[in-house]
Amino acid sequence: MEEVGMTRVTWRKSTRSNGSGDCVEVADGLTDMVGLRDSKDPNGPVLTFDPQAWARFVAGVRHDSFIR
DSSP states (O other), X not given: OOXXXXXXXXXXXXXXXXXXXXXXXXXXXXXXXXXXXXXXXTTSOOEEEOHHHHHHHHHHHHTTTTOO
C-alpha cells in the first residue's frame, strides 16, 4: 500500500459538528482521493476513499439510507 502525504492537506470538520470534539475531518481537495481522519488524533491514521465511493457514501447519509 502506498503511503499518501497528508502534511500539506487542509482538513475540515462538518458544519454539523456539535463542538464535543468527537468529530471526523475530511480532506477533499486531494487529487483522486478523499481523506478522512479522527480530529482527536490528527497525526494518526488516515482513511482514503476514491471520490466516487465518497460521493455515494455522502449521498446515502444525506438520504438517511444508512440509518434504518
